[in-house]
Amino acid sequence: MRLMYRGVEYEYDPTQGRHGTNDSISQFREPIMLTYRGNRYQLDPNRPARSTVEQEPRELIYRGNRYWVGYPDGKPTLSNVSQPKPVENLALTHRANLQRNLQHRIEIARQKGDNALISLLEAESRQLV
Secondary structure, eight states, X not given: OEEEETTEEEEOOTTSOTTSTTOTTTSOOOOEXXXXXXXXXXXXXXXXXXXXXXXXXXXXXXXXXXXEESOTTSSOOTTTSOOOOOOTTHHHHHHHHHHHHHHHHHHHHHHHTOHHHHHHHHHHHHHHO
């Protein structure tokens, strides 16, 4: 039976097994010439695939997500990774940031001479204390 796939013709005999001696995968194949962006490359389909290169264990961060490469189980043990230090007095830091931002907004309102906004911001300042 004659078959064609994407312009390549094949001879197929359904009486022979799929993995018989005429299997084209097990036969020696000619090198393939490839062109990518004007550069020509030769691909040898008979050459075995490259083995993976062992990497040193390390931590990587991509767009804020942490992941680890080179560890046998995919993630290091807790002794290998430095733990982030907990933020002490988080509420005090947050309140100080709010106060600083509010003072900056009040200064800008004073520069513009917007008395209505100044009174609103001062009322907000009294609520934070």
